[in-house]
Amino acid sequence: MQFELSLDFLDQLKNAISIKDDSFINAQIEDLYAVDIALILNRLDIDEANYLYDLLNEELAADCLLEMEDEKREALLATFSTKEIAEQLDNMESDDAADVINELPENIQEEVLSQIEDIDQASDIANLMSFEEGTAGSLMAKELVSVFAHETVSACIDEIRLQAESVDVMYAVYVVDENEKLIGMLSLKKLIISHPLALVEEIYDADVISVKTSAASEDVAEIIQKYDLVVLPVVDQLGRLVGRITIDDVVDVMREEAEKEIQLMSGITDDVDSNDSLWRLSRARIPWLLVGMCGGIVGSRIIGNYENQIQLRPEMAFFIPLIGAMGGNVGVQSSAIIVQGLANNTLITDKIAPKLLKELGVGLINGLICSSLILGYNLLISESWALAATVSVALITVILCASFLGTFVPLMMNRFKINPALATGPFVTTLNDIIGISIYFLVGRLLYSIF
Amino acid sequence: MQFELSLDFLDQLKNAISIKDDSFINAQIEDLYAVDIALILNRLDIDEANYLYDLLNEELAADCLLEMEDEKREALLATFSTKEIAEQLDNMESDDAADVINELPENIQEEVLSQIEDIDQASDIANLMSFEEGTAGSLMAKELVSVFAHETVSACIDEIRLQAESVDVMYAVYVVDENEKLIGMLSLKKLIISHPLALVEEIYDADVISVKTSAASEDVAEIIQKYDLVVLPVVDQLGRLVGRITIDDVVDVMREEAEKEIQLMSGITDDVDSNDSLWRLSRARIPWLLVGMCGGIVGSRIIGNYENQIQLRPEMAFFIPLIGAMGGNVGVQSSAIIVQGLANNTLITDKIAPKLLKELGVGLINGLICSSLILGYNLLISESWALAATVSVALITVILCASFLGTFVPLMMNRFKINPALATGPFVTTLNDIIGISIYFLVGRLLYSIF
Numbered sequence: 001m002q003f004e005l006s007l008d009f010l011d012q013l014k015n016a017i018s019i020k021d022d023s024f025i026n027a028q029i030e031d032l033y034a035v036d037i038a039l040i041l042n043r044l045d046i047d048e049a050n051y052l053y054d055l056l057n058e059e060l061a062a063d064c065l066l067e068m069e070d071e072k073r074e075a076l077l078a079t080f081s082t083k084e085i086a087e088q089l090d091n092m093e094s095d096d097a098a099d100v101i102n103e104l105p106e107n108i109q110e111e112v113l114s115q116i117e118d119i120d121q122a123s124d125i126a127n128l129m130s131f132e133e134g135t136a137g138s139l140m141a142k143e144l145v146s147v148f149a150h151e152t153v154s155a156c157i158d159e160i161r162l163q164a165e166s167v168d169v170m171y172a173v174y175v176v177d178e179n180e181k182l183i184g185m186l187s188l189k190k191l192i193i194s195h196p197l198a199l200v201e202e203i204y205d206a207d208v209i210s211v212k213t214s215a216a217s218e219d220v221a222e223i224i225q226k227y228d229l230v231v232l233p234v235v236d237q238l239g240r241l242v243g244r245i246t247i248d249d250v251v252d253v254m255r256e257e258a259e260k261e262i263q264l265m266s267g268i269t270d271d272v273d274s275n276d277s278l279w280r281l282s283r284a285r286i287p288w289l290l291v292g293m294c295g296g297i298v299g300s301r302i303i304g305n306y307e308n309q310i311q312l313r314p315e316m317a318f319f320i321p322l323i324g325a326m327g328g329n330v331g332v333q334s335s336a337i338i339v340q341g342l343a344n345n346t347l348i349t350d351k352i353a354p355k356l357l358k359e360l361g362v363g364l365i366n367g368l369i370c371s372s373l374i375l376g377y378n379l380l381i382s383e384s385w386a387l388a389a390t391v392s393v394a395l396i397t398v399i400l401c402a403s404f405l406g407t408f409v410p411l412m413m414n415r416f417k418i419n420p421a422l423a424t425g426p427f428v429t430t431l432n433d434i435i436g437i438s439i440y441f442l443v444g445r446l447l448y449s450i451f
Numbered sequence: 452m453q454f455e456l457s458l459d460f461l462d463q464l465k466n467a468i469s470i471k472d473d474s475f476i477n478a479q480i481e482d483l484y485a486v487d488i489a490l491i492l493n494r495l496d497i498d499e500a501n502y503l504y505d506l507l508n509e510e511l512a513a514d515c516l517l518e519m520e521d522e523k524r525e526a527l528l529a530t531f532s533t534k535e536i537a538e539q540l541d542n543m544e545s546d547d548a549a550d551v552i553n554e555l556p557e558n559i560q561e562e563v564l565s566q567i568e569d570i571d572q573a574s575d576i577a578n579l580m581s582f583e584e585g586t587a588g589s590l591m592a593k594e595l596v597s598v599f600a601h602e603t604v605s606a607c608i609d610e611i612r613l614q615a616e617s618v619d620v621m622y623a624v625y626v627v628d629e630n631e632k633l634i635g636m637l638s639l640k641k642l643i644i645s646h647p648l649a650l651v652e653e654i655y656d657a658d659v660i661s662v663k664t665s666a667a668s669e670d671v672a673e674i675i676q677k678y679d680l681v682v683l684p685v686v687d688q689l690g691r692l693v694g695r696i697t698i699d700d701v702v703d704v705m706r707e708e709a710e711k712e713i714q715l716m717s718g719i720t721d722d723v724d725s726n727d728s729l730w731r732l733s734r735a736r737i738p739w740l741l742v743g744m745c746g747g748i749v750g751s752r753i754i755g756n757y758e759n760q761i762q763l764r765p766e767m768a769f770f771i772p773l774i775g776a777m778g779g780n781v782g783v784q785s786s787a788i789i790v791q792g793l794a795n796n797t798l799i800t801d802k803i804a805p806k807l808l809k810e811l812g813v814g815l816i817n818g819l820i821c822s823s824l825i826l827g828y829n830l831l832i833s834e835s836w837a838l839a840a841t842v843s844v845a846l847i848t849v850i851l852c853a854s855f856l857g858t859f860v861p862l863m864m865n866r867f868k869i870n871p872a873l874a875t876g877p878f879v880t881t882l883n884d885i886i887g888i889s890i891y892f893l894v895g896r897l898l899y900s901i902f
Contacts, residue, residue: 033678035677035678157643157644160640160643160644161643161644164640164644167640169638169640169681170638170639170640171622171681187620187621188621188639188640188643189611189615189618189620189621189639191643192608192611192612192639192642192643193608193611193612193615225702225706226486227484227486228699230620230622230681230698230699247681247698247702248679248681251676251698251702251705254702254705254706254709255676255705255795258705258709258712259791259795261709261713262712262713262716262787262790262791263787263791265713265716265717265787266716266783266784266786266787266788266875267780267783267784268784268787268788272788273788273791273792273795274788274789274791274792274806274809275792278809278812278813278816279816281788281809281813282813282816282817285781285784285813285817286817286820288780288784289777289780289781289784289817289821290821290824292776292777292780293773293777293821293824293825295772295773295776296770296772296773296774296776296777297773297825297828299769299772299773299776300769300770300772300773301769303768303769303771303772304766304769307765307766310761310765310768311762311765314758314761314762314765314768315755315758317754317761317765317768317771318750318751318752318754318755319747319751320754320768320771320772321746321747321750321751321754321771321772321775321884321888322744322746322747322748322750322751323747324772324775324776325743325746325747325750325775325779325880325881325884326740326743326744326747328776328779328880329718329739329740329743329877329880330736330740332717332718332876333717333718333719333736333739333740335717336713336714336716336717336719337719337723337724337725337732338725339713340710340713340714340724340725341724341725341726344706344710344724355725358725358729358732361729362729362732362733362736365729365730365733366733366736366737366740369737370740370741370744373741373744374744374748377748424717425783426780429776429779429780430776433772433776437772
């Protein structure tokens with residue numbers, strides 16, 4: 001049932017566009033949803049996309065525009081006149097329209113806004129554009145139905161009928177006082193099952209969760225998730241109802257958050273995807289590579305101090321990669337568990353010591369297992385007792401250190417309001433690399449002098 | 452407005468429970484939501500939790516139970532009689548009740564089921580228990596309102612009124628034919644604004660997206676996300692309507708997916724969090740540590756082949772960590788971008804070559820930058836031209852190799868239906884470590900013979 005875009009399908013469609021075979025094109029896209037057509041538009045050349053777009057009916061066209069990739073949408077809109085753009089915006093909900101207009105070149109934003117026919121829509125959009133990105137204000141839509149407490153159910157239903165055109169999805173109506181302050185809500189279900197002459201004040205639910213326009217979008221996502229909401233009303237500093245955020249917008253925020261987390265963990269500093277330009281991709285990745293390189297240089301200085309020892313016992317060099325890799329792996333594991341606990345609030349962070357102790361316990365168990373195995377291997381394979389002892393003692397020490405750092409660093413970052421996901425990535429790996437090498441050669445010097 | 456659990460609050464509450472100061476306790480929790488009270492229950496001893504639980508009213512108590520951590524809930528339920536458990540289940544939606552009963556020891560499941568007073572609820576739960584975990588069937592709830600196409604709007608509303616008790620949240624009613632096959636839906640908004648005597652067949656929306664009970668929960672999450680739905684009807688193999696999945700359940704699936712991805716990337720094999728036992732945490736982490744150790748051993752054998760070279764030129768050893776770290780970092784970056792593209796479907800995967808070429812382009816740019824910098828450093832700091840050339844040539848080769856592998860491995864894994872997130876973790880890092888060292892010493896042998 002789900003549409004999968006294949007290269008074959010795309011070729012056929014491109015061909016049909018080139019010979020202007022409208023009936024074939026319409027037959028192909030007739031059963032598709034906006035999100036599917038957007039996938040196609042993303043993959044067409046700009047002239048082809050333009051041709052296909054003109055075949056769509058108004059409502060569907062606006063929806064497709066919203067579902068397209070940002071860059072492709074910008075390219076398509078660049079071929080439109082300001083009047084044509086304004087017509088598209090008229091068919092969108094206010095929050096989507098504001099997002100689209102915010103992406104336009106600044107010099108035409110005002111012109112587009114002035115050409116929107118529906119004055120209310122234009123002023124809603126202008127209002128939404130004033131909120132900072134990443135706040136509840138920038139996420140919310142203005143379309144909602146609000147009623148007074150003294151109205152009857154049947155008056156509410158009339159109001160809904162009046163607004164039905166502009167509000168696409170509706171789950172509840174909001175109850176406000178004479179100053180437009182939000183005082184409660186009424187689910188559509190409750191509205192349906194109540195007597196038409198019942199008063200709103202007799203049946204509404206005063207226990208309504210809301211956020212301020214200035215709330216961070218991460219907090220909005222958390223509240224919606226925590227309290228299992230599908231829609232969340234937004235109020236201004238005075239408590240007046242100004243908009244609502246629906247869960248589909250929040251699902252997008254959640255997905256972006258998860259992607260940002262993974263990128264931070266992977267040492268990518270900017271929000272990129274594989275369709276971005278070569279330069280953007282390179283620029284997003286070079287910073288942490290440079291950090292890693294500095295770490296490598298520090299490592300080379302440390303090993304440099306042991307030049308004589310390596311000349312005498314070159315076998316010490318054999319296990320440098322093992323020590324480095326194990327420190328890195330353990331550090332990443334420890335910090336991933338902490339970062340995850342912080343993200344889903346299962347950690348109470350006011351006590352750090354028990355977490356550290358537990359993590360050291362895990363490190364001790366796994367360190368003992370790994371050390372014993374590598375000790376056995378070295379006793380079998382190598383003639384040097386000193387080497388065998390050095391590798392094993394260094395390994396367990398490195399694992400314990402990495403467990404400690406992998407736990408401590410993200411907890412500290414969190415305390416100082418730095419995103420702890422940074423710690424799971426190249427940062428902890430680089431740190432553990434350096435510390436691991438220092439430990440390894442220190443232990444080596446010590447044990448070789450004993451054996 | 453949001454509740455934050457502090458240790459102070461917890462101490463006061465524990466104290467009030469010990470002296471049975473019910474009025475203080477009630478005052479403290481009066482304004483809290485179920486999810487907040489569940490946070491408190493999670494942190495209390497089992498006797499304390501039991502005491503607090505008894506103070507809650509029926510509906511709220513059942514909700515709190517659902518929001519508790521799995522292990523704590525099991526512990527609390529273990530103190531209940533089967534009759535008491537059955538009473539809790541009677542206050543839940545069928546899908547939640549089935550989840551709870553599935554967690555109970557098998558020997559008491561049947562007894563609990565037989566003690567549920569509402570026979571319909573009991574049979575719904577039994578039905579839901581038969582679906583495999585991770586399928587749409589296991590996610591869905593049975594509570595829904597369905598109507599026939601020939602009914603009137605006002606008959607629908609009567610039906611909703613009848614079912615209002617059992618269905619907590621309601622966004623739409625479903626339209627079925629005489630064989631109970633799903634043929635469409637009707638939003639509550641549409642119902643409200645339509646004339647009471649209008650026929651369902653005149654106003655319903657035949658364009659309804661549904662899934663089969665056997666659909667994977669990841670696919671359910673994708674469909675709900677892609678088409679911006681809040682509720683998705685579920686049909687059996689014959690197309691008959693059997694349940695519905697709401698977005699809040701899917702948000703949970705999404706969060707679990709994201710967590711699983713991060714754990715795979717971090718080399719953790721099992722779904723654990725920091726509250727799990729020491730043994731479970733250790734066991735989830737040892738497999739990839741052992742893989743990393745095997746990689747380290749292979750690395751030691753490779754370096755072992757160059758023992759004489761190291762004795763002659765110990766400075767070669769200095770840059771082993773740098774080469775290893777850079778290969779690892781680049782590999783993780785490349786694979787993270789591919790894995791993310793696969794996860795959000797922005798990649799068309801039928802052509803691999805262009806992706807590889809682009810990734811090699813990024814590798815070339817960043818490789819040239821890093822190599823030039825380290826060349827400058829080595830020319831300044833070290834007397835050996837051969838070493839300077841070796842490190843730089845090896846570094847850019849390693850970065851190109853790591854870019855290639857980081858792109859190729861996850862794409863291949865995806866083709867063979869293995870979760871590509873595995874590739875972003877220790878797997879690619881270990882592989883790149885080994886390849887990096889081989890390249891470094893090969894290049895070294897070659898260049899030292901020239902200079």
